[in-house]
Structure formats: C-alpha cells, structure tokens
Amino acid sequence: MSLRLVSKWQIPLVVAVVLVMAPVVSRADSPADLFVAQCAVCHTMSAKDPMRQGPNLGNVYGRKVGSVAGFAYSPDYTKANFIWDAKHLDAYLANPASVLPDSYMAYQQPDPAIRAEIIDYLKQQAPLYVDGK
Numbered sequence: 689m690s691l692r693l694v695s696k697w698q699i700p701l702v703v704a705v706v707l708v709m710a711p712v713v714s715r716a717d718s719p720a721d722l723f724v725a726q727c728a729v730c731h732t733m734s735a736k737d738p739m740r741q742g743p744n745l746g747n748v749y750g751r752k753v754g755s756v757a758g759f760a761y762s763p764d765y766t767k768a769n770f771i772w773d774a775k776h777l778d779a780y781l782a783n784p785a786s787v788l789p790d791s792y793m794a795y796q797q798p799d800p801a802i803r804a805e806i807i808d809y810l811k812q813q814a815p816l817y818v819d820g821k
C-alpha cells in the first residue's frame with residue numbers, strides 16, 4: 689500500500705505546522721496568563737464568579753470608575769467621574785493612588801510593556817462581559 693509514501697510526504701508538513709505553532713503554544717506569559725498571574729488573585733472577570741478582594745473586571749474597559757453594584761469601594765472611586773480607558777488604566781496600574789488617592793489596591797506594575805499587554809487584554813475581553821456578566 690502507498691501508506692508509507694503518504695506519511696513521508698506529510699513529514700515536512702507536520703514539521704512546518706509544529707514550527708509555526710511553537711512560539712504561540714510555548715509562550716508562558718500570554719495576556720490571559722498575565723491576567724491570571726497578576727490580577728486574578730483579587731479579581732474575577734465575570735460577575736457570575738464569587739467576588740474576590742476587588743470588583744470583577746471583565747467589562748472594566750469602557751466602564752465608569754467605581755460602578756460595580758455591591759462592591760464596597762474606597763470613597764474616591766465613587767466620587768470620581770471617568771471611564772476606564774487605556775490612559776486611566778495605564779496610570780492606575782503603575783500606581784493606583786496616583787489616580788485615586790485613597791485606593792487600597794495593593795498592586796503596582798512599573799513595566800509599561802506589561803501594563804500595555806494587560807490593558808489590551810481587558811479591552812478585548814470587554815465585549816464578552818456585557819454588564820459584567
């Protein structure tokens with residue numbers, strides 16, 4: 689049978705596919721992994737998941753600051769009046785108290801490239817979590 693011939697032909701194809709996939713599959717710090725490693729200890733994405741120390745973040749990109757019902761924000765969050773966009777998120781993730789002075793979010797990310805990756809991820813996720821659900 690020509691099975692041997694067929695599999696011989698397939699080898700370069702399989703090698704090519706593996707080479708193309710390798711960087712994607714083996715990359716440890718995908719944006720989703722970054723979120724899990726850096727944020728998920730305190731934040732879930734969906735309002736359907738039990739609340740952790742911080743409010744859910746699935747739809748935070750484009751959401752009004754301090755607006756998750758039932759979350760006990762520090763007063764500056766509910767007094768503030770802005771929408772979480774890339775500019776606000778970037779300053780906030782670098783140093784939350786620089787945006788909202790009474791923040792007790794215990795997180796700071798000094799690396800602008802990591803902040804940008806997390807912000808892009810939040811922006812991509814937002815349409816999937818309408819009303820935080």
Ligand code: HEC
Nearest residue numbers: 726727730741742743753754755761762791792793794795
């Ligand atoms: C150690 C826990 C902790 C970690 C880690 C943490 N956060 Fe928070 N986050 C909080 C808390 C607590 C608040 C509310 C703070 C307050 O009310 O003073 C908050 C609030 C926020 C808010 C404001 C949300 C709103 O509804 O206005 C954003 C945005 C946010 N966090 C993003 C992030 C992102 C993105 C990460 C990861 C890169 C992260 N946080 C990591 C605890 C954390």
